Amino acid sequence: MPDRLGPPLTTPVFDRLALIGMGLIGSSLARVARQKNLARHIVAIDASEEVCARVSELKLADTVTSNIAEGVRDADCVILCVPVGACGSVAEAMQASLKPGAIISDVGSVKGSIVAQVAPFIPEGVHFVPAHPVAGTEQSGPDAGFPTLFLNRWCILTPPEGQDAEAIAKTRAFWEGAGSMVEEMSPAHHDLVLAITSHLPHLIAYNIVGTAADLEAVTQSEVIKFSAGGFRDFTRIAASDPTMWRDVFLNNKDAVLEMLGRFTEDLSSLQRAIRYGDGEALFNHFTRTRAIRRSIIEIGQDSAAPDFGRQPKNSAQ
Numbered sequence: 504m505p506d507r508l509g510p511p512l513t514t515p516v517f518d519r520l521a522l523i524g525m526g527l528i529g530s531s532l533a534r535v536a537r538q539k540n541l542a543r544h545i546v547a548i549d550a551s552e553e554v555c556a557r558v559s560e561l562k563l564a565d566t567v568t569s570n571i572a573e574g575v576r577d578a579d580c581v582i583l584c585v586p587v588g589a590c591g592s593v594a595e596a597m598q599a600s601l602k603p604g605a606i607i608s609d610v611g612s613v614k615g616s617i618v619a620q621v622a623p624f625i626p627e628g629v630h631f632v633p634a635h636p637v638a639g640t641e642q643s644g645p646d647a648g649f650p651t652l653f654l655n656r657w658c659i660l661t662p663p664e665g666q667d668a669e670a671i672a673k674t675r676a677f678w679e680g681a682g683s684m685v686e687e688m689s690p691a692h693h694d695l696v697l698a699i700t701s702h703l704p705h706l707i708a709y710n711i712v713g714t715a716a717d718l719e720a721v722t723q724s725e726v727i728k729f730s731a732g733g734f735r736d737f738t739r740i741a742a743s744d745p746t747m748w749r750d751v752f753l754n755n756k757d758a759v760l761e762m763l764g765r766f767t768e769d770l771s772s773l774q775r776a777i778r779y780g781d782g783e784a785l786f787n788h789f790t791r792t793r794a795i796r797r798s799i800i801e802i803g804q805d806s807a808a809p810d811f812g813r814q815p816k817n818s819a820q
């Protein structure tokens with residue numbers, strides 16, 4: 504797999520690209536679009552004047568505005584990079600200014616709800632190609648972005664049936680230009696897959712870190728001091744943006760509850776194995792899960808370095 508972004512495209516995928524929401528994902532897209540020449544002109548739109556000022560300082564876009572209707576005017580492609588719960592109101596605000604033939608996309612971590620919120624505001628002759636880059640960090644804001652965020656990561660497109668083939672091909676070319684591998688599926692299937700691979704792990708991390716923080720018999724300082732025993736990796740996930748994750752759970756309720764039900768049943772069977780001293784059941788379970796970790800490394804979706812490649816504390820000595 505390539506370890507860096509390739510050379511800039513000779514012809515940009517889009518003439519005018521408008522990004523709404525200049526946080527981690529929006530600012531990373533602006534950076535890679537500039538570096539790879541994915542768009543000739545980049546418009547950055549954010550509700551926050553403070554974010555707009557920072558985007559201008561960082562020179563992430565050619566035009567910066569907090570006015571959605573103005574920002575999307577004449578854009579060939581508009582990508583919504585705002586929290587899932589804000590997509591409907593943003594779509595409503597841009598509706599009247601969209602250029603015929605424009606492509607509207609997004610990066611939301613949930614797809615069914617975004618389709619339901621945004622589709623009613625897509626005018627005739629404008630194409631809607633929802634997308635979800637399966638890439639991110641626990642950081643937020645325009646300073647957190649970087650151009651290689653999407654490199655070698657999957658981007659899932661969930662175009663409605665019968666969507667314009669050229670609009671899908673252009674959206675695919677944009678994400679491939681950003682270094683991603685692209686796959687298409689239905690919004691419902693996306694939401695089920697992501698419920699187990701992303702949403703449930705975040706819920707578990709939020710829960711375990713909360714439980715540890717509430718423990719009275721173990722002090723907070725001990726939790727922090729001995730965190731390298733596995734807890735530390737949960738704290739990274741549990742530091743993820745509260746607005747984003749509130750919206751993910753509220754907007755993927757059914758799939759998350761379905762996976763949570765299965766998870767609870769499986770947890771009960773592990774609990775039972777511990778209670779009755781069934782070492783064989785525990786050993787077999789852990790052997791199966793270890794193989795899954797190996798396959799993730801084999802397909803290049805994580806590092807095989809011990810402790811996720813963290814430098815030992817004393818390595819500089």
Ligand code: NAP
Nearest residue numbers: 524526527528550551584585586587611612639640643644
């Ligand atoms: P972020 O860093 O918090 O950035 C979101 C930006 O959108 C903020 O600058 C926010 O401004 C702005 N915003 C919020 N509501 C708005 C509105 N109505 N109009 C215009 N701007 C608005 O969030 P992010 O991590 O980039 O996430 C953005 C989207 O990407 C979410 O839908 C999320 O599901 C998806 N996603 C995230 C990740 C990840 O790991 N973070 C990965 C894949 C996909 P304020 O700060 O002033 O609210």
